[in-house]
Amino acid sequence: MTDIDVLIIGAGPAGAVSSAYLNKMGYKVQVLEKTVFPRFVIGESLLPHCMDHLDAVGFLPNIKKHGFQLKNGAAFYKGDRRLEFMFSDQHTQGWSWTWQVKRANFDQILINSAQEQGVPVKFNCTVTAVNCTKDVQTVTYTDGDGISHTVTSRFLIDASGYGRVLPQLFDLDAEVSTIPRGAVFCHIHDTKRTSQAGENIFIHSFRQNQAWIWAIPFSDRTTSVGVVSDVEYVKSLHADGGKGFLEHIRTFPDLKGRFSEEELVFEPREILSYAKGVKQLYGEGYVMCGNATEFLDPIFSSGVTLATGSGYNAALLVHKHLQGETVDWQGSYEDVVRRGVDVFRSFVLNWYNGNLQTIFFAKDIEPAIKKQICSVLAGYVWDETNPIIKKHKTILQTLADYIKLTEAQN
Numbered sequence: 001m002t003d004i005d006v007l008i009i010g011a012g013p014a015g016a017v018s019s020a021y022l023n024k025m026g027y028k029v030q031v032l033e034k035t036v037f038p039r040f041v042i043g044e045s046l047l048p049h050c051m052d053h054l055d056a057v058g059f060l061p062n063i064k065k066h067g068f069q070l071k072n073g074a075a076f077y078k079g080d081r082r083l084e085f086m087f088s089d090q091h092t093q094g095w096s097w098t099w100q101v102k103r104a105n106f107d108q109i110l111i112n113s114a115q116e117q118g119v120p121v122k123f124n125c126t127v128t129a130v131n132c133t134k135d136v137q138t139v140t141y142t143d144g145d146g147i148s149h150t151v152t153s154r155f156l157i158d159a160s161g162y163g164r165v166l167p168q169l170f171d172l173d174a175e176v177s178t179i180p181r182g183a184v185f186c187h188i189h190d191t192k193r194t195s196q197a198g199e200n201i202f203i204h205s206f207r208q209n210q211a212w213i214w215a216i217p218f219s220d221r222t223t224s225v226g227v228v229s230d231v232e233y234v235k236s237l238h239a240d241g242g243k244g245f246l247e248h249i250r251t252f253p254d255l256k257g258r259f260s261e262e263e264l265v266f267e268p269r270e271i272l273s274y275a276k277g278v279k280q281l282y283g284e285g286y287v288m289c290g291n292a293t294e295f296l297d298p299i300f301s302s303g304v305t306l307a308t309g310s311g312y313n314a315a316l317l318v319h320k321h322l323q324g325e326t327v328d329w330q331g332s333y334e335d336v337v338r339r340g341v342d343v344f345r346s347f348v349l350n351w352y353n354g355n356l357q358t359i360f361f362a363k364d365i366e367p368a369i370k371k372q373i374c375s376v377l378a379g380y381v382w383d384e385t386n387p388i389i390k391k392h393k394t395i396l397q398t399l400a401d402y403i404k405l406t407e408a409q410n
């Protein structure tokens, strides 16, 4: 006999979605969360596909009440040229909108929604040790008073995000092949927001595609602005209170003249070497989801959608397992999650090698191809009817080569 059925480590999006589903299926669940919510976390621009997962666990009515900034597309800049993708014009039949959110508020709404549905959540409780066997998972955690507790469960979900509890305890971290990158960012009062900047995220690439800047407008007239690049460059922008960063962001179209230093919501912060890999996503008695698995790069705002998607899928399979069904964790979970991550990986690699810029800023971007790309940008990376997804490993290079050749001939 165990104390509970399923223990979930972490109350971020992956933990909130997985715990809500299993609670709905009648299991005795428990979420343990290290911090006290609301807590800051980066990752503010959502993708439409995460709406499917949030809808499936009944979170949307509560989120809608908050009045987050609607997001119905994304814009990319190269110099003064701008290309806009609208999610209403995409290959996959799916959501055409989502939100841009301050994660402190958003994550609190998600976990509060799970609590309203009956999920017990213990905040200020840090998981420190785990022992997994076929039938009994033993988890040790320390509460806010420093007192150690032990709880047993039939199954364990690691949704600890950047905390990476099981990858660290079970030595599952894997090497990442991309160069270490980082980000320097802040929130700024944005009372002079331009109409061109609109409501959606926009991204400029610079330094020969090795750096990019995001601007994510929120509904309260503040905006998140950040620069991503190699660690050394990010450190140089962050030095001296982020002086270089603040000077730099004022030079971009649509950001010029919008911000002054007095208008910072918080001082520039940096996050370095966030990319992580993992050797395996499941084992006897446990499964990992969200950022506790793999996180490559924020360029396509995929993190929360991969977290809600993997959290939801993990929970469906934990349910089957607890019903006594044989679950093919490799085929039904790990391979599926990795397939989606790999599509984003191809996009990330082709972003930094310049192929995507060649495609985005071709003289004429083929409408069908634009729709297919748009579905990836909307997070629908498991739609095998999308040719860009089916051939993601090679097609972006082929397209970029073709565009370069035809433009050189004309």
Ligand SMILES: Cc1cc2nc3c(=O)[nH]c(=O)nc-3n(C[C@H](O)[C@H](O)[C@H](O)COP(=O)(O)OP(=O)(O)OC[C@H]3O[C@@H](n4cnc5c(N)ncnc54)[C@H](O)[C@@H]3O)c2cc1C
Residues within 6 Å of the ligand: 009, 010, 011, 012, 013, 014, 015, 032, 033, 034, 035, 041, 042, 043, 044, 045, 046, 047, 125, 126, 127, 128, 159, 160, 161, 162, 163, 164, 165, 182, 183, 271, 274, 289, 290, 291, 292, 295, 298, 301, 302, 303, 304, 305, 307
């Ligand atoms: C620069 C940058 C920009 C980004 N931009 C975007 C974006 O625009 N859109 C997007 O979708 N994603 C973005 N991301 C990614 C996003 O931050 C993550 O993918 C997302 O937060 C993952 O959600 P999660 O539920 O897996 O983990 P988290 O949100 O990290 O939640 C995990 C929770 O587990 C808790 N925890 C950790 N350790 C323990 C422990 N030992 N015991 C108990 N609890 C623990 C933590 O306190 C935390 O609350 C960005 C990332 C970076 C680095």
